Amino acid sequence: MSRMALDYESINENMKKAQYAVRGELYLRASELQNEGKKIIFTNVGNPHALGQKPLTFPRQVVALCQAPFLLEDPNVGLLFPADAIARAKHYLSLTPGGLGAYSDSRGIPAIRKEVAEFIGRRDGYPSDPELIYLTDGASKGVMQILNTIIRGEGDGILVPVPQYPLYSATIALFGGSLVPYYLEETANWGLDINDLRQSVAQARSKGINVRAMVIINPGNPTGQCLSEANLIEILKFCFQENLVLLGDEVYQQNVYQDERPFISSRKVLLDMGPPISKELQLISFHTVSKGYWGECGQRGGYFEMTNIPPKTVDEIYKIASISLSPNVPAQIFMGLMVNPPKPGDISYDQYIRESKGILESLRRRARIMTDGFNSCRNVICNFTEGAMYSFPQIRLPPRAIEAAKKLGKMPDVFYCLKLLEATGISTVPGSGFGQKEGVFHLRTTILPAEEDMPEIMASFKKFNDSFMEEYEDHRGYSRM
Amino acid sequence: MSRMALDYESINENMKKAQYAVRGELYLRASELQNEGKKIIFTNVGNPHALGQKPLTFPRQVVALCQAPFLLEDPNVGLLFPADAIARAKHYLSLTPGGLGAYSDSRGIPAIRKEVAEFIGRRDGYPSDPELIYLTDGASKGVMQILNTIIRGEGDGILVPVPQYPLYSATIALFGGSLVPYYLEETANWGLDINDLRQSVAQARSKGINVRAMVIINPGNPTGQCLSEANLIEILKFCFQENLVLLGDEVYQQNVYQDERPFISSRKVLLDMGPPISKELQLISFHTVSKGYWGECGQRGGYFEMTNIPPKTVDEIYKIASISLSPNVPAQIFMGLMVNPPKPGDISYDQYIRESKGILESLRRRARIMTDGFNSCRNVICNFTEGAMYSFPQIRLPPRAIEAAKKLGKMPDVFYCLKLLEATGISTVPGSGFGQKEGVFHLRTTILPAEEDMPEIMASFKKFNDSFMEEYEDHRGYSRM
Numbered sequence: 001m002s003r004m005a006l007d008y009e010s011i012n013e014n015m016k017k018a019q020y021a022v023r024g025e026l027y028l029r030a031s032e033l034q035n036e037g038k039k040i041i042f043t044n045v046g047n048p049h050a051l052g053q054k055p056l057t058f059p060r061q062v063v064a065l066c067q068a069p070f071l072l073e074d075p076n077v078g079l080l081f082p083a084d085a086i087a088r089a090k091h092y093l094s095l096t097p098g099g100l101g102a103y104s105d106s107r108g109i110p111a112i113r114k115e116v117a118e119f120i121g122r123r124d125g126y127p128s129d130p131e132l133i134y135l136t137d138g139a140s141k142g143v144m145q146i147l148n149t150i151i152r153g154e155g156d157g158i159l160v161p162v163p164q165y166p167l168y169s170a171t172i173a174l175f176g177g178s179l180v181p182y183y184l185e186e187t188a189n190w191g192l193d194i195n196d197l198r199q200s201v202a203q204a205r206s207k208g209i210n211v212r213a214m215v216i217i218n219p220g221n222p223t224g225q226c227l228s229e230a231n232l233i234e235i236l237k238f239c240f241q242e243n244l245v246l247l248g249d250e251v252y253q254q255n256v257y258q259d260e261r262p263f264i265s266s267r268k269v270l271l272d273m274g275p276p277i278s279k280e281l282q283l284i285s286f287h288t289v290s291k292g293y294w295g296e297c298g299q300r301g302g303y304f305e306m307t308n309i310p311p312k313t314v315d316e317i318y319k320i321a322s323i324s325l326s327p328n329v330p331a332q333i334f335m336g337l338m339v340n341p342p343k344p345g346d347i348s349y350d351q352y353i354r355e356s357k358g359i360l361e362s363l364r365r366r367a368r369i370m371t372d373g374f375n376s377c378r379n380v381i382c383n384f385t386e387g388a389m390y391s392f393p394q395i396r397l398p399p400r401a402i403e404a405a406k407k408l409g410k411m412p413d414v415f416y417c418l419k420l421l422e423a424t425g426i427s428t429v430p431g432s433g434f435g436q437k438e439g440v441f442h443l444r445t446t447i448l449p450a451e452e453d454m455p456e457i458m459a460s461f462k463k464f465n466d467s468f469m470e471e472y473e474d475h476r477g478y479s480r481m
Numbered sequence: 482m483s484r485m486a487l488d489y490e491s492i493n494e495n496m497k498k499a500q501y502a503v504r505g506e507l508y509l510r511a512s513e514l515q516n517e518g519k520k521i522i523f524t525n526v527g528n529p530h531a532l533g534q535k536p537l538t539f540p541r542q543v544v545a546l547c548q549a550p551f552l553l554e555d556p557n558v559g560l561l562f563p564a565d566a567i568a569r570a571k572h573y574l575s576l577t578p579g580g581l582g583a584y585s586d587s588r589g590i591p592a593i594r595k596e597v598a599e600f601i602g603r604r605d606g607y608p609s610d611p612e613l614i615y616l617t618d619g620a621s622k623g624v625m626q627i628l629n630t631i632i633r634g635e636g637d638g639i640l641v642p643v644p645q646y647p648l649y650s651a652t653i654a655l656f657g658g659s660l661v662p663y664y665l666e667e668t669a670n671w672g673l674d675i676n677d678l679r680q681s682v683a684q685a686r687s688k689g690i691n692v693r694a695m696v697i698i699n700p701g702n703p704t705g706q707c708l709s710e711a712n713l714i715e716i717l718k719f720c721f722q723e724n725l726v727l728l729g730d731e732v733y734q735q736n737v738y739q740d741e742r743p744f745i746s747s748r749k750v751l752l753d754m755g756p757p758i759s760k761e762l763q764l765i766s767f768h769t770v771s772k773g774y775w776g777e778c779g780q781r782g783g784y785f786e787m788t789n790i791p792p793k794t795v796d797e798i799y800k801i802a803s804i805s806l807s808p809n810v811p812a813q814i815f816m817g818l819m820v821n822p823p824k825p826g827d828i829s830y831d832q833y834i835r836e837s838k839g840i841l842e843s844l845r846r847r848a849r850i851m852t853d854g855f856n857s858c859r860n861v862i863c864n865f866t867e868g869a870m871y872s873f874p875q876i877r878l879p880p881r882a883i884e885a886a887k888k889l890g891k892m893p894d895v896f897y898c899l900k901l902l903e904a905t906g907i908s909t910v911p912g913s914g915f916g917q918k919e920g921v922f923h924l925r926t927t928i929l930p931a932e933e934d935m936p937e938i939m940a941s942f943k944k945f946n947d948s949f950m951e952e953y954e955d956h957r958g959y960s961r962m
Contacts, residue, residue, distance in 0.1 A: 004693075006631065064546070329781075
């Protein structure tokens with residue numbers, strides 16, 4: 001019998017190759033357990049509001065008014081909304097003829113792209129061109145658009161950090177390209193060694209892979225490190241020498257939990273370097289409303305900015321964006337609000353500062369509690385979470401645990417994480433979902449559970465881990481921490 | 482000098498092949514003219530709110546409350562919102578732990594998919610399974626996901642009506658597949674002849690194309706026809722015989738302007754036919770919140786429903802959806818509201834009925850005004866717009882106009898539409914953007930301008946057209962209408 005196109009055997013093979021562990025086996029099992037009534041702590045995905053982070057009030061007031069513009073004509077509106085939220089809603093509605101229900105320009109509302117450009121200009125000290133900023137339904141959609149533009153077939157390689165956020169590996173597989181891994185060095189605080197990078201490129205080229213682009217995630221996901229300016233300069237020089245487009249995933253730029261290395265954008269470092277590199281290196285930078293103290297994941301808002309991309313390519317990207325008509329308009333307004341929050345003197349300013357500082361300071365404390373918690377556990381070591389939303393501890397699994405996993409046909413880290421889930425309800429992602437060196441095992445957890453729950457969660461983790469180690473250690477070969 | 486990956490010469494060639502005329506040359510020129518201060522009537526895209534259609538009040542109230550859940554605790558909330566909107570907002574918030582700011586399940590919020598399933602069950606008289614309904618950021622994104630699943634390379638062909646909505650041609654080009662056209666017959670009210678269809682398939686197969694799926698758009702875009710049950714039965718039988726997946730684009734199911742052929746879903750017709758076809762034919766049906774009397778284009782909400790798709794394929798589609806985490810949550814709530822509007826006895830029921838009937842009845846009158854208007858013009862003939870949002874008149878261009886276009890290196894219909902735009906501000910899409918038979922020319926316009934503006938717009942069109950014809954006719958060969 002001949003197969004139909006949607007029979008499993010006859011669908012696009014690249015789909016099957018794509019793996020996305022953040023919502024993989026562990027997540028599916030956690031969802032099952034939740035349906036059975038078990039309390040699950042979903043730390044598998046950076047989804048702050050799902051774990052109780054409250055949305056910032058001002059942007060929600062503005063977007064609510066934009067959704068219901070008839071409220072602006074109601075004499076009672078001032079009882080529920082402050083005057084600056086009302087004014088801002090009127091501002092955005094004046095920019096969107098047809099309101100939130102009309103498709104915008106496929107690149108996003110021009111005036112909001114201008115607000116984004118002004119934000120970038122203030123941040124970097126170099127003006128930015130709104131025509132080179134495209135709004136997207138979350139940063140992931142932007143990354144997918146750009147990878148689709150670059151990848152022509154399996155001969156095209158993309159340098160991706162390992163461990164990496166699997167958006168990259170999954171999308172490269174889906175578009176039929178080749179992932180070229182470069183390893184981050186755990187013992188050097190997940191730093192990046194340019195010599196290793198050079199070797200990765202040489203090795204890929206020797207296999208006939210045309211390495212075309214390099215991804216950096218700064219602050220790192222899942223690894224949490226913040227790149228120094230010196231490291232960024234090295235990376236940019238390397239991309240320039242090797243003729244690589246740099247994709248700068250900077251969605252965690254608000255999430256920084258130490259003061260030695262504040263966030264610095266790839267674009268600023270590039271422009272600081274001056275010609276010829278500042279005029280020639282092709283750079284795409286990504287940002288989002290889903291992370292930081294916003295955490296508005298469900299709204300799906302993001303942008304990418306293009307530096308040194310030829311106008312004809314910019315036009316092609318526009319044309320492809322136009323096939324799906326426009327990014328969702330409410331999230332465009334969230335983006336406008338994120339890059340242009342209340343200012344000193346505005347009615348809502350104090351509240352905005354109180355809320356955003358409160359979230360960020362708590363995240364900083366949680367990063368510390370979590371890292372320290374992991375480091376207090378037997379056979380677990382964890383670099384400090386300098387930024388982003390994740391801890392990525394290494395779990396030194398005893399040989400007997402590795403054997404037990406193999407018997408069940410599971411990766412050792414999957415085995416460990418499943419046991420953790422069943423014992424504690426903590427839903428993590430095994431390190432193998434992000435890539436790790438051979439024979440080394442990790443897990444990723446977000447630092448997002450509520451601060452007051454954190455000590456209990458870490459105690460529960462420690463109890464599970466230490467008894468797991470007790471069970472599987474042979475009490476001869478392994479030293480205790 | 483070696484090229485960088487985002488140089489125009491070295492990007493993905495499939496991107497360059499994709500064409501999307503709805504936002505093509507005409508749209509870009511219209512935007513330029515608008516920036517120069519000229520009044521433009523954008524009838525190029527089915528974007529009702531942009532042309533003054535008011536959003537329905539009740540859904541906007543509910544979504545505004547969901548965006549600002551703190552209002553629900555405000556003692557004054559009842560001054561601005563009716564009790565049923567408040568109750569519904571509480572209902573949706575209870576379904577989304579974390580509210581609108583949290584990623585949902587990648588397939589959409591389970592309880593809203595259940596509401597969609599219940600709607601489909603009521604509509605078709607057959608129960609629907611929420612597990613086979615995936616919410617998407619607008620129907621276009623769903624179509625792209627499914628085509629990505631089907632297309633493996635240029636040997637895979639997709640049957641697409643001509644004229645067609647260019648989402649299909651553009652997406653097939655982008656994914657590197659082959660479009661297999663079948664022609665709709667203008668003189669038979671844009672009907673579909675199964676013998677022609679059979680011929681299209683035979684011809685494609687003789688070229689080595691593996692025809693895998695067939696697209697129907699019902700009601701038609703850009704052609705406006707509504708398919709009869711008899712025609713749908715023929716189509717389904719044909720797909721079954723030829724082993725084709727049917728993609729049913731039914732986004733205009735609320736937009737029907739005649740009573741002889743009410744909307745009937747492909748799924749209902751399929752299930753009415755009984756086994757074996759009802760148990761075996763693979764069908765994907767698409768719907769949206771962007772059309773009908775909702776017109777909530779900017780929110781980007783849609784769904785697709787899978788019938789007879791094997792579970793392993795359903796899982797693969799889920800996995801790929803999960804790479805971009807989740808469809809935007811506010812639009813999921815709009816979808817819930819669309820499939821579950823106020824009921825008789827609810828406070829907001831009368832208003833909801835008044836608003837939705839008002840929009841639909843006005844569209845019906847506009848369809849008539851526009852079709853009659855076109856038919857009163859020299860060398861223009863137009864089938865009645867039975868459904869959807871478009872008129873697609875044929876423009877019989879005199880040979881001298883065709884020559885004049887060729888001299889400028891333009892398609893004749895592009896030449897005509899540009900002249901129309903410059904003379905009247907009416908921004909249409911040339912028929913060549915949708916495909917048409919050799920030597921026959923059309924344009925597409927929406928029926929969406931405000932009803933009170935319609936007579937003036939049609940008068941302005943007629944004045945332009947008739948003087949265009951006067952200019953280019955040689956006054957010998959052509960008869961006047």
